[in-house]
Amino acid sequence: MKSDKAFFSGIEKNIGYVFENKGLIKTALTHSSYVNENKNSRDNERLEFLGDSILSLVVSNYIFNYKSNLKEGELTKIRASCVCEKSLINVANKLKIGDYIRLGKGEQNSGGKKRTSILADATEAIIAAIYLDSDLETVSKYVILWLEDTIVSAIKHKKDSDYKSKLQEEIQKVKGRVLKYEVVDVEGPDHDRKFTICVYCDNKLIGKGQGNSKKEAEQNAAQDALSKPNDNL
Amino acid sequence: MKSDKAFFSGIEKNIGYVFENKGLIKTALTHSSYVNENKNSRDNERLEFLGDSILSLVVSNYIFNYKSNLKEGELTKIRASCVCEKSLINVANKLKIGDYIRLGKGEQNSGGKKRTSILADATEAIIAAIYLDSDLETVSKYVILWLEDTIVSAIKHKKDSDYKSKLQEEIQKVKGRVLKYEVVDVEGPDHDRKFTICVYCDNKLIGKGQGNSKKEAEQNAAQDALSKPNDNL
Structure with a gap:
């Protein structure tokens, strides 16, 4: 000691x-x-x-x-x-x-x-x-x-981590509107995948994002949608 | 308002x-x-x-x-x-x-x-x-x-509420000693029961307490045991 x-x-x-x-x-x-x-x-x-x-x-x-x-x-x-x-x-x-x-x-x-x-x-x-x-x-x-x-x-x-929730809130301001996320591309080897995801409002493309996980790509797509001037939002 | x-x-x-x-x-x-x-x-x-x-x-x-x-x-x-x-x-x-x-x-x-x-x-x-x-x-x-x-x-x-725990701690200072609580009397009508409980260390009476529940009477018995000069403690 x-x-x-x-x-x-x-x-x-x-x-x-x-x-x-x-x-x-x-x-x-x-x-x-x-x-x-x-x-x-x-x-x-x-x-x-x-x-x-x-x-x-x-x-x-x-x-x-x-x-x-x-x-x-x-x-x-x-x-x-x-x-x-x-x-x-x-x-x-x-x-x-x-x-x-x-x-x-x-x-x-x-x-x-x-x-x-x-x-x-x-x-x-x-x-x-x-x-x-x-x-x-x-x-x-x-x-x-x-x-x-x-x-x-x-x-x-x-x-x-709130971009998805925020986008959801925006979309819900008009009743009946539907949000959909879709994987449009997957690149790279197993240990370094890159996902590209598009987000649609009533089937109209409103945002696109990439990320090393689906979750991250969705967040980025939602952020992209929120950052753009968009008739649907 | x-x-x-x-x-x-x-x-x-x-x-x-x-x-x-x-x-x-x-x-x-x-x-x-x-x-x-x-x-x-x-x-x-x-x-x-x-x-x-x-x-x-x-x-x-x-x-x-x-x-x-x-x-x-x-x-x-x-x-x-x-x-x-x-x-x-x-x-x-x-x-x-x-x-x-x-x-x-x-x-x-x-x-x-x-x-x-x-x-x-x-x-x-x-x-x-x-x-x-x-x-x-x-x-x-x-x-x-x-x-x-x-x-x-x-x-x-x-x-x-700690009298019982304290007594238990005291007793355990000597290995092998055993504490026992026993109801020795129940008085009064259903809605106003009075329990008398004795507490023993290795079958020797060391304390006695009364209360309207067994729990309360046990606590009082433990307090009684702790308050007395006692060879067992």
Whole structure:
């Protein structure tokens, strides 16, 4: 185990935040398996509980303000795709949290430092530690710094994946109109297929798109239809 | 529909908060069915999304700080029992939110003002409206004012309901020890039964409790066992 001084300066450098109360970051990095062997220490589970709510609010706040036209259902999906183990592990790896987690010997020997749930939980605990050491505004800056790419890409992905729904909505504005997607071409070898799909409204061609999957090509065809001046829309 | 002035003064009085941006509280009280009939208004669904995260953080913060000995699992259960439709409806009824919700005519005629989900969603939206009009500290005060009884009673209930688990933990500290609960007496008529239950460790009586249900009597017996100086514990 690193000396206290090296421990704090190392992790604080990685996080980019200097703690007034060093006990908070120590606790945030302490797994319950360590406490079982070192009775005077505290594990990070309570901090993890608090960090989960802080993370959720920071992400909610960000996406709520990002585009005022995102609907509640979209906001909920975007938040869920950002507040999850996968994105927490990304943060943990960026900040090299694994190097600083205090584990019990058994857990350490069985490769606990790489266990995804341990990394994700410690990341949430660190979020709570910064919050308790400062305030919501400060911790928000850090969370956004770490997660902004993930959040923005989730928003973009959500918007992209909505072209088909949007086109469907447009078409339905006139009762009885029917939308149809059709594969008109498939090129390339198995591992690199390229699909070309046309979309028709009442059998009139309104858009065309390509993609490595049918889904992607349909989305692109719908986007194409929406982007054109079109009597049918 | 009330005049704007009466609308704002009425709901602000009930909530105990005066909005700088009146548009926020108006939106918070606008159900999507109203927007369908009045195209220039906004519904409260985005605010509800944000309010949900704010509520969760405020409650998490409160119970995190309430007793430092509450474990993560307990904190999670307590939060879930406070951040739920039931407690939001209690708040909605306290603040008479139903009188101010703007609904579409169809929803109004089918008794929408009393629909629990509509009331709960509007309450979350109001929490977000106050937050956006002020800050986390201010909205926290309101949420705690409205929910403190619910939260404290959830904490107490959680603690109470843990006597059996605690006793079990104590007993298990010595391997092989066995705990047994036994009904030793049932009194009173069907609608007012009183159970007396004894709890034994390895057949030695260690506690006794009464209650209107077996569950309650067992809890009381466990509490009794924990409260006594006892060689077995």
